[in-house]
Structure formats: structure tokens, C-alpha cells
Amino acid sequence: xxxxxxxxxxxxxxxxxxxxxxxxxxxxxxxxxxxxxxxxxxxxxxxxxxxxxxxxxxxxxxxxxxxxxxxxxxxxxxxxxxxxxxxxxxxxxxxxxxxxxxxxxxxxxxxxxxxxxx
Amino acid sequence: xxxxxxxxxxxxxxxxxxxxxxxxxxxxxxxxxxxxxxxxxxxxxxxxxxxxxxxxxxxxxxxxxxxxxxxxxxxxxxxxxxxxxxxxxxxxxxxxxxxxxxxxxxxxxxxxxxxxxxxxxxxxxxxxxxxxxxxxxxxxxxxxxxxxxxxxxxxxxxxxxxxxxxxxxxxxxxxxxxxxx
Amino acid sequence: xxxxxxxxxxxxxxxxxxxxxxxxxxxxxxxxxxxxxxxxxxxxxxxxxxxxxxxxxxxxxxxxxxxxxxxxxxxxxxxxxxxxxxxxxxxxxxxxxxxxxxxxxxxxxxxxxxxxxxxxxxxxxxxxxxxxxxxxxxxxxxxxxxxxxxxxxxxxxxxxxxxxxxxxxxxxxxxxxxxxxxxxxxxxxxxxxxxxxxxxxxxxxxxxxxxxxxxxxxxxxxxxxxxxxxxxxxxxxxxxxxxxxxxxxxxxxxxxxxxxxxxxxxxxxxxxxxxxxxxxxxxxxxxxxxxxxxxxxxxxxxxxxxxxxxxxxxxxxxxxxxxxxxxxxxxxxxxxxxxxxxxxxxxxxxxxxxxxxxxxxxxxxxxxxxxxxxxxxxxxxxxxxxxxxxxxxxxxx
Numbered sequence: 001x002x003x004x005x006x007x008x009x010x011x012x013x014x015x016x017x018x019x020x021x022x023x024x025x026x027x028x029x030x031x032x033x034x035x036x037x038x039x040x041x042x043x044x045x046x047x048x049x050x051x052x053x054x055x056x057x058x059x060x061x062x063x064x065x066x067x068x069x070x071x072x073x074x075x076x077x078x079x080x081x082x083x084x085x086x087x088x089x090x091x092x093x094x095x096x097x098x099x100x101x102x103x104x105x106x107x108x109x110x111x112x113x114x115x116x117x118x
Numbered sequence: 119x120x121x122x123x124x125x126x127x128x129x130x131x132x133x134x135x136x137x138x139x140x141x142x143x144x145x146x147x148x149x150x151x152x153x154x155x156x157x158x159x160x161x162x163x164x165x166x167x168x169x170x171x172x173x174x175x176x177x178x179x180x181x182x183x184x185x186x187x188x189x190x191x192x193x194x195x196x197x198x199x200x201x202x203x204x205x206x207x208x209x210x211x212x213x214x215x216x217x218x219x220x221x222x223x224x225x226x227x228x229x230x231x232x233x234x235x236x237x238x239x240x241x242x243x244x245x246x247x248x249x250x251x252x253x254x255x256x257x258x259x260x261x262x263x264x265x266x267x268x269x270x271x272x273x274x275x276x277x278x279x280x281x282x283x284x285x286x287x288x289x290x291x292x293x294x295x296x297x298x299x
Numbered sequence: 300x301x302x303x304x305x306x307x308x309x310x311x312x313x314x315x316x317x318x319x320x321x322x323x324x325x326x327x328x329x330x331x332x333x334x335x336x337x338x339x340x341x342x343x344x345x346x347x348x349x350x351x352x353x354x355x356x357x358x359x360x361x362x363x364x365x366x367x368x369x370x371x372x373x374x375x376x377x378x379x380x381x382x383x384x385x386x387x388x389x390x391x392x393x394x395x396x397x398x399x400x401x402x403x404x405x406x407x408x409x410x411x412x413x414x415x416x417x418x419x420x421x422x423x424x425x426x427x428x429x430x431x432x433x434x435x436x437x438x439x440x441x442x443x444x445x446x447x448x449x450x451x452x453x454x455x456x457x458x459x460x461x462x463x464x465x466x467x468x469x470x471x472x473x474x475x476x477x478x479x480x481x482x483x484x485x486x487x488x489x490x491x492x493x494x495x496x497x498x499x500x501x502x503x504x505x506x507x508x509x510x511x512x513x514x515x516x517x518x519x520x521x522x523x524x525x526x527x528x529x530x531x532x533x534x535x536x537x538x539x540x541x542x543x544x545x546x547x548x549x550x551x552x553x554x555x556x557x558x559x560x561x562x563x564x565x566x567x568x569x570x571x572x573x574x575x576x577x578x579x580x581x582x583x584x585x586x587x588x589x590x591x592x593x594x595x596x597x598x599x600x601x602x603x604x605x606x607x608x609x610x611x612x613x614x615x616x617x618x619x620x621x622x623x624x625x626x627x628x629x630x631x632x633x634x635x636x637x638x639x640x641x642x643x644x645x646x647x648x649x650x651x652x653x654x655x656x657x658x659x660x661x662x663x664x665x666x667x668x669x670x671x672x673x674x675x676x677x678x679x680x681x682x683x684x685x686x687x688x689x690x691x692x693x694x695x696x
Contacts, residue, residue, distance in 0.1 A: 002125070005168055006331070007431040011338040011420050012413055018342045019412035019557055022389060023405075026553035030392045039397045058287050060472045061193050065287075067475045068186040069280045070632075074482040075178050076259065076272065077639075078438060081489035083256030089647050091260040094270070096640050101273040103636050105280040106628075114284045115628040117621040150456055154403065157449065177438040185445025189475060192452055196468075252434060252495055 062114050066106075073102050129169050136162030149195045157188045174252055304589055308427040341430060345419050346412070349564035351381045357563065357609060364613045391552040398459035399549065407454035408550065408557035414447035415565045422571055423501050425581050425593040436497040437485050440572065441478070444527065447561070448474045451546050454558070458549035466545030469620065470536040474527055476627045481523035483635035487516035487642050488576050501580035505587075510577040512660045515638045515667060517577040519631055521604075524569040526623070529562060530608060532615040533623060567605055574600035637667050 080095040109115055122130070139158040146152045160183040167176035258264040303310050312333055319329035355370065355378055362369025370377030395404065420430035421439055433439050448471055455467020489495050491512055492503040500509075510517045529536040536545050547558045574580060578600045581593030618626070641663040649659030 002168070002171060004431050004433055005173070007334045007338065008417075008420055008433075010331075010335050011342070011430060012417055014335075014338045015342050015346075015416035016409055016413045018346055018416075019409045022385075022553045023393075023408070023557065026389045026391070026556075027393050029390050030552055033392065034394070038392075038394050056193075056196050056468070058197070058289060060468055061190070061197065062284065062287055063472050063476050064186070064190045064193050065283050066280065066628075067479055068182070068190055069276050070479045071182055071186045071482065072276060073273070074486065075182060075438070076269065077486050078489060078495060079174070079252050079256030080259055081256070081486045082252045082493060082495055083254075083260075084490040084643070084646075085493040086253070086257060087260065087647075089651065091257075092643050092647050094260045094266055096643060098270060098273040099636060099640060101270075101277050102280075103633070105277045106632060106636075108281055109284055110629065112284055112288060114288055115624070117624040150400075150403075154453070173433065174435050174438070177435045177442050181438055181442035181445060185442055185448065185478075186475075189445075189448060189452065189471065196456075249434065253493075 059117065062109075066109060066114075069102065069105065073098070125169055129166065132162050132165045132169070136166070149198070150192065153188065153192045153195055156191065157184055160184050160188065172251070174255065304591065306427065307591055308425065337430070341419060342416055345416055345564065346560065349567055350385060350560045353563045353567055353605075354381045354384070354559075360606070360609045361613050364610070385556065388553055388556040393552045393554065394549075396459055396549045400457040400459070403453045404457035404549075405554070407450045407457060408554045408561070410450035410453070411447055411561040412557050412564075414443050414450060415561050415568060417443040417446075418568045418572070421497050422568075422575055423498050423580055424597055425590040426587060427590055428594065429498055432496055432498040434494065434496040434499075436500075437489060437495045441482055441485075444478070447565075454550070455546035458546070460549050463546050463548045466536070466548070470529070470546055473529075473533070473535065473620075473623065476624065477523045477526035477533075477631075480519050480627065480631035480635040481527065483632070483639060484516045484519040484523065485576070486639050487513045490639075490643060490646065497575060497580075500576055501582060504579040504582050507657060508577065508579040508582070512657060513577070513638070513642060513664065514661075515634065515664045516642070517573070519635050519638065520577070521573055523627075523631060524573065525608065525611070526627070528565045528569055530566055530612050532611070532618045534617055535620055535623065566608060567601070570604035570608060571597075571601045573604045578604070634667070634671060638664070641667055 076098065077095065080098075084092070136159050139155045139162060142155040143152045143159060146155060160179060164176045164179040164184075167173075167179055259269045260266050312330075315333050316326060316329045319332065320326055324332075358380070359369040359377065370380035373379045373383050395401070418440055421433055421436045423429040423432070451470050451474070452467055455463045455465075455470075458464070488500055488509050491509055492500040494500065526533040547555055550558060574597065579596075580600070581590075581597045583593065583596035586593035586596055642660060645659045645663035646656065648654075649656050
């Protein structure tokens with residue numbers, strides 16, 4: 001089974017190298033004339049004021065968190081779904097119970113307004 | 119020393135990379151760099167899972183840890199303001215006490231582990247028949263004689279985590295003028 | 300000749316093996332080299348295809364939809380336009396903004412391409428032609444896609460630019476949110492096929508495609524993939540008129556070219572994935588006997604979905620970010636959850652009661668669709684009533 005992954009071990013570095021070749025070619029073929037104006041951060045033509053820091057809204061964190069919960073849930077459900085053909089109905093209901101508990105969590109988040117975009 | 123198989127060589131290389139990345143997570147002064155070294159560490163662990171023939175766990179490791187938790191960690195790091203300064207020293211004043219203690223603890227753990235039977239030979243693949251791994255896992259998760267209770271408890275745990283995080287993290291709702299009243 | 304047509308890929312690998320072992324190499328090394336050649340060919344085809352052909356196709360299609368001609372100067376029908384653009388991008392100056400984190404800044408476009416190209420390793424093109432038939436193929440797709448998300452945060456942060464960072468946050472929030480219904484929708488084909496491997500999923504669609512058995516899942520997967528790629532109507536990620544270029548403001552020259560190619564390639568990849576998982580991949584009349592025919596069917600289906608995608612892109616306007624958010628969490632995710640639950644129950648019930656499987660699943664999907672439409676209608680009516688009350692209050696009082 002490990003042999004299934006050798007293709008990937010070859011493929012991913014090959015893809016990486018293929019992507020790197022045009023970039024490296026670009027750095028050879030393009031001009032190199034750095035000056036202060038070109039290298040300043042782009043702000044639609046204005047000068048940058050203050051350091052590079054953005055008020056990070058906690059909303060982003062909540063979305064990422066709900067994604068983590070649902071991703072873990074999906075990871076539990078994939079084997080359940082793969083074994084679906086060999087399961088009697090009560091086992092299917094157990095999986096559905098799992099899903100419903102987390103759907104309840106989503107409903108809670110909805111009611112509390114955690115899913116609004118600030 | 120007997121010649122090592124390819125798998126063993128890959129394991130040694132992966133272990134060294136993971137170990138170094140883990141050290142860099144702690145030693146790097148820039149928090150975002152630490153997060154990225156953490157991504158490399160988690161990737162190394164995924165490769166180790168692969169070498170143990172647990173392909174499902176390897177893919178889950180990448181999908182959940184690197185794809186979800188690392189992003190969560192990076193978001194959390196960006197919630198703080200000290201990200202790019204990186205001027206704080208990485209060692210505190212009592213490092214001359216802490217370093218030997220850590221080394222002694224590590225040596226003690228290695229000694230303890232080497233007594234356990236499972237650590238004394240070559241690692242066998244975790245799964246005897248990797249072809250039906252996922253289906254067997256799925257059946258075991260909902261089997262009444264299997265792991266159905268931990269399965270359902272896990273969902274309650276996830277629910278608790280979600281509710282707890284929302285209660286803590288949610289900003290207080292602004293007062294909105296209701297149009298229907 | 301007959302052997303070649305009946306099993307072309309087996310013939311190729313056997314010939315290669317014989318050739319190399321005849322030269323004295325061991326059989327494993329020969330297989331390894333075959334995989335290397337296959338990887339290079341696949342990457343080459345995939346990257347040049349997307350870089351050259353797809354961008355031209357996109358511009359021509361958009362032009363025709365918008366009642367104009369599109370590129371027609373460079374080469375016949377403007378086919379060499381993308382080549383000219385690529386040459387232009389390569390000769391542009393590579394400006395690195397000061398304060399940028401060099402390693403992370405340079406790594407981000409490479410990781411973006413690697414993550415999208417990695418998706419092609421598990422797609423079955425023809426009965427014997429697949430990069431590697433992992434038995435955890437669907438989860439592999441999700442995990443490789445998440446590396447692309449990571450590369451966007453890296454790009455946004457490493458640019459040392461407020462707007463890049465802001466754009467990266469919004470983009471990643473969108474990508475991460477839309478992965479939830481996508482992952483939930485992928486559980487349904489796993490249930491129907493009994494396996495997570497792509498080869499098994501295609502093999503199980505011999506009699507009836509999964510788009511017939513699970514139309515809702517296909518729809519949810521298609522819509523969330525559109526959002527994952529960042530195609531209109533979800534292209535807030537690179538809304539040129541709003542936040543300039545979003546997370547790739549500070550990228551110039553070929554690095555920007557790599558992000559650009561990654562986006563087009565990703566769009567083509569999800570067309571291929573939709574065609575594989577829901578439209579039956581290489582299945583078609585005569586495909587099992589003549590694998591090359593399977594390859595042709597696969598390409599036709601992928602092209603069809605890509606055409607659909609482009610049509611949607613140039614027809615619908617961009618939706619606002621809060622609308623997009625609501626669409627995901629309040630519509631797609633509950634719909635996906637309901638679809639999984641009802642599909643699981645309906646399939647088992649049909650099995651135990653002896654009904655037709657297709658009929659039961661179609662009935663379940665239809666029931667969900669009906670309930671959804673009714674709920675949406677009620678919601679729209681209540682919104683309208685509130686709006687009219689507000690207008691009446693404003694003008695009446």
C-alpha cells in the first residue's frame with residue numbers, strides 16, 4: 001500500500017519544480033532596477049502610515065473554529081460512510097445521531113448570531 | 119551496521135526534519151515563523167503515519183491539523199499585536215536550571231520507553247490489511263461491541279467545544295433597533 | 300494492434316518495463332522511472348494546458364458571451380495570445396517589497412501551484428490511467444486543497460502590506476467557510492460508492508451516474524467548489540474594483556503569473572472532479588472495452604462542466620461578502636446536513652423495504668428540495684413584508 005504513495009512522492013516535488021522554473025527564469029530575464037518607490041508597499045498611491053497591522057476581527061476566528069469542528073466531524077463520518085453498505089439500519093442511525101448533535105451546535109451558533117459577518 | 123531499507127532511510131530523514139522543525143517552533147523569535155515551522159512538524163508526523171501504513175490517519179493529519187488547526191493557530195497569532203517585533207529574547211534568566219532538568223527528563227523517558235516491549239524491534243505496520251482499513255474503521259466506529267460510545271461522546275465533546283468557544287469569543291451583540299416593533 | 304486498443308496503458312507500461320529490464324535495470328527501478336516520466340508528463344500537460352489553453356478559452360468565451368470578439372490578433376483565432384502574455388510576464392521585473400519576509404514570500408506561489416497540481420494525481424482519466432488510486436482519495440483532495448489555503452495566508456502576511464493582509468484574511472475566511480458544505484457533500488458519494496477511492500467511485504457509476512442518485516449533493520459540491528476557486532459570483536478574493544488585487548497585490552512578474560495560473564487550473568480541476576465524482580468520469584458506452592474512449596468521455600464531461608462554470612461566471616454579478624457568508628452557513632450547510640441524513644435513511648430504507656434505490660433517493664432529494672423552496676419562499680415573503688412596512692412608515696408618516 002505504501003507503493004501507492006511513491007507516485008505522489010515523485011509528483012509533488014515535480015510540480016513544485018515545474019512551478020519554480022518560470023519564476024527562476026523570470027528573475028534572469030527580467031530587469032533589476034530596484035528603487036525606493038517601487039519597493040514601497042502599495043496603497044493605491046498613498047504613503048504608508050503606521051506599521052503593517054490590521055485590526056483582526058474575532059469573527060474570522062469563529063469561522064475558522066466552526067470549520068475545525070465540522071472538519072473533525074466529517075473525518076469521523078467518512079469511514080462511517082465508506083462502511084455504509086455493510087451496516088444494518090441501527091448503525092446508520094448512530095451515525096445520524098452524531099450528525100444531529102453537531103447540527104444542534106450549528107443551530108446554537110446561528111441563534112447566538114455567531115454566523116453573522118461583522 | 120546492517121544496510122537500512124529505503125523505508126527506514128525515509129523514516130530517519132523524516133524524523134530528523136520533524137525534530138528540527140519542532141525545535142524551530144519553540145526557538146523562532148517570530149510567531150508566524152513558529153506557526154509555519156509547526157506546519158512542517160505536522161507534515162512530518164503525517165509522513166510517519168504513512169510509513170506505518172496508516173494512510174487514512176496521514177491524510178486526516180494533513181486535512182485537520184495542517185488544513186484547519188494550523189490556520190486557526192495563525193489566526194490566533196494574528197489576534198496578538200506582537201507578531202512582527204520578534205525582539206524578545208528566547209531564553210529567560212533561569213535557563214541554566216531548566217536546560218539540565220529537561221535533558222534529565224528526556225533521558226529518563228528514553229530509558230523508560232526502551233523497557234517497553236513494543237519499542238524494541240522494528241516497527242511493524244499498524245494495520246495488517248491496509249486495503250480494508252477505512253471500511254473496518256467505519257464499522258468499528260458504530261459497532262455496539264466496538265467504539266460507538268466514544269464515537270457519540272466525541273460528538274458531544276465537539277459540541278461542547280463549539281458552544282464554549284462561541285460563548286467566550288463572541289463580541290457582545292450591538293443593540294439593534296427592531297423594525298417590527 | 301487489437302491489444303493496444305483494448306489495453307493501451309497496460310501495453311505502454313509492459314513495453315517500457317521490457318525495454319528497461321532488457322537494458323539491465325531492475326523491475327522496480329523501471330516502474331519508478333515510469334512513474335517519474337508519468338509525473339513529468341502529467342504536470343507538464345496540466346500546467347501548460349491551463350496556462351496556455353484555458354486562459355485563451357476563458358477570454359474567447361467571455362468575449363462571445365459579451366458580444367465581442369476577444370483576442371484574434373496573435374496567431375490564428377488569437378491562440379498564441381496566452382503565449383505572448385506568458386512571455387511578457389516572464390520578462391517583467393520581479394519587485395520584492397521591502398520588509399517582506401523573503402522565504403515565505405517566495406514559497407507562497409510555489410505552494411499554491413503544488414497544491415492545485417497535486418489534485419490531479421488521483422483523478423481517473425481512463426480505466427487504467429490514474430496517477431495513484433489511493434483508497435482515501437476524497438480526503439486526500441481535501442487535505443491537498445487546504446495547503447492552498449495556507450499558501451494564501453503566507454502570501455498575504457509576507458507581503459508586508461495592510462491591504463494584502465486584509466485581503467488574505469477575507470479570502471481565507473471565505474475558503475475555510477465553504478469547505479464545510481463541500482466536505483459534507485462529499486460524504487454522499489462515499490456512501491453511494493462504499494469507498495473513498497476515486498477509482499471505486501467511478502467504477503460504481505457504471506449503471507447510473509451519481510448526479511441522478513444525489514442531485515443535491517452535486518449541486519452543493521459544485522457551488523462550494525465555485526466558492527473555493529474564487530470564481531464569480533464568489534470572486535471577492537480578487538475583486539479588482541474593490542480591494543485592488545487582494546492578497547497578491549505585491550506580487551509581480553512570474554510569481555503573480557503562478558497565482559493566476561493556479562486559479563485557472565483550480566477551476567479546471569474542480570470541473571474534472573465534478574465530472575469524475577458525479578458525472579461518471581470515464582464511464583460511457585464502450586469505455587470498459589476501449590480505455591481510450593473512456594479518456595474521450597472524461598474530457599467531454601470536464602469540458603462541459605468548465606463551460607457551465609464560465610457561463611455562470613459571465614452571467615451572474617458578484618455577491619456581497621455578507622450575502623456570501625449567509626449563503627454558506629444558513630443555506631448550504633444545513634442543506635448538506637439534511638441531504639446526508641435523508642440520503643442515508645432513504646438508501647437503507649429502500650434496501651430493507653425492497654423499493655427501487657434510484658426512486659427512493661430521488662424522492663428524498665426531491666422532498667428536501669421542495670421543503671427548501673417552501674422555506675425560502677416564506678423567508679423571502681417575510682423579508683418583503685418587512686421592507687414594505689418600512690417603506691410605508693417612511694413615506695406615510
